[in-house]
Amino acid sequence: MNVNPQSYTVDLDWKKPYPSIDHDNEAFWDGLKEHKLLVWKCQQCGAVYWPKAYCQNHENEPFAANCEWTEASGRGKIFAFNIHHWAFHPGFKEEVPYVYALIELEEGPLISSQLVGDDLPTDIHKIGQTVEIVYEDHPAQGFTLPKFRVVRG
C-alpha cells in the first residue's frame, strides 16, 4: 500500500469490526475525519491524556473540568509492537502479517494502531523508532482510522 500521502481513501465494503464511538470519544472521531489527532489536555497544567480521562494533577476537580480536546502533532515513538500472523477476525485475512504497535505520542500518552508502509513487516523496526500518523478515510462508513508509518532518516 502506498502511504506517501498523509492520507488515503479506502473505499471497500467494510468487513472488519466497527469503531466503538460513544459520548466520551465522539469528538476524537470527528477530529480524525478532519485529519486532526485530538488528545485530552489539561488547560491548567498542560498534562495530556488519551483516552479521555481527568487531570491527575488536581485533587477532586469536577470530572474532566480542566481538560479539553486539542490537536496533537501526530508524531511519536514505538513503545512496543507485535506482528500478527493470524487473522483472528476474518476481516483481517488479507492483511496478515500486519504490525500492531503501541505508540508513545510526542505529547506523552500511549495510543495503539496498525503500522502501514510498503516494506512491512519484513523491514523490521525497533522500539524507539519515530512514527507519524496517516489518516485512512472511510467516507462510506463515516469514519477515519488513524494509522501510523515509520519516519525515515
Next chain:
Amino acid sequence: MGKHASSGKYAIVGLGVIAGPQPDRSERMIAAEAARLAIADAGLTRADIGGAIDLRRTGGGGDRANYSDAFTRVLGIKNNFYFTCGRGGALAGLGMAAAMSYLDRGIADYVVLMGAVTDWSQSQETRKKGFRGMAHAEKRGYWGKPLGDSRAVSHHSWMAARHMAVYGTTSEQLGAISVAERQWACMNPEAKMYGRPITIEDHQSSPLVAEPYHLLDMSQVSDGGIAFILTTADRAKDCARPPVYVLGQGFGEVSADLWWEKKNFTHMAVEPAKKQAFSQADITLDDVDCAQLYDCFTAEVLFQLEDYGWCKKGEGGAFVADGNMAPGGSIPVNTGGGLLSCYHLGDLTGLAESVRQLRGEAGERQIEDCDIVLTTGHGGELVSPGMCSIHTCTLLGRHA
C-alpha cells in the same frame, strides 16, 4: 506481625471438576454438574448450601443471561443469596472473598462457587465463519478492534516484547515456561495435553501468532466447569474431605497505573496483593511449596516469578530456562499443566490444582509434604483503555 484473625478461619471442603470438550452441554448444565460433584465431594446435600456464587469471566455484556439466573433452579438449591462475579481470569479469588463475607455473617453455612465455559465448542462453531480463538466474543467496546487489535493476545504480546527489549529475554526462555508446564501436564491424566510432551524446538517451530508469541506461548480455549464448597473452619472438620484452609488473600489493581502512564508493561499488580496475603498468613515466600500462577500467556508466569521475588526483576528468563519451575525445580509452578497445557477456566484451574496438591491427591505430580500453595488470578488486559487489571493472590494451607 502475626497472623490475621481471618487466617485459617475458612476452608474449601468440596471440589468438582468437569474437564474436556462438552459439545452437548450448556454452560449452566456444566456448572450445575460441577456443583453437584463438589457438594457430594464435601459429603453434603443440596439442602446444606446456603448461597451460590457464579464465577463468570465476562465483566459485562448481555450473554450472562444465558444461564446465570437459571443456575440455582437447574442445580435445585434453595439459597439465601445468588450472584455473579467475575473479572476476566480473577474469578475465584474475588468469589472466595465474597463467599467468606457471607460465611462470616452467618448468612450461609456452606457456599458453592462454580464457573463453567464452552469456549472450545463456541470456537469450533465460529471457526466455520472464519473467526479464530475467541475473536468473536467482544464485538464492541475496544479501541483497537478496527485496527487489528485482537485483545488479549495483542496486548499481552506487547508486554512480552517490552520485557524482551528491556531485559534481553528470549523467545527460547519463554519456551522453557511452555515446556515446563507441558512436563507437568504429562503427569496429569485430566490435562488436555496429557501424553504430548514438547521441546524448546517444538515451541520455536510452532506457528507465530502475534510475534513475539508463538502458538505454544498461548493458553488454550477450553470447555469445562469447576466448583468449590467453602465453609467455616469448625464446620470443615466434619466434612468428608480434608479441609484446605484459606490462609490469606490479597488484591492488586493497576487502575492507578493505566496504560498512558507507561508503568505496567513488564510486571503485574503483585505488590499490594502479595503484601496483604502474606501478612495475613504470616509466612514468607520460602514457606510456599508450589505456585499456581495465572498463565494466559508464557510471559505472565515470568513476570510473576520476578514480581513475587523468586528471582530478580529481569532475571526470569534465565530462572525458567534453568528448570526452576519444572518438575524437580526449586519452585514447582502450575503443577497440573496450567492454562497452557491443562485447561482454561480462569483462576479456577489453579485453585482446583491447589486443592488437589494440599489434599495429597495429585498422583504422579504430587509435591512432597505440600503444606502451602500460592494461587494467583489475573483479570483484564493490562493495557486496554477500556479495562483495569486486577491481580489476586490466594494462599491456601493444609493446616489452619
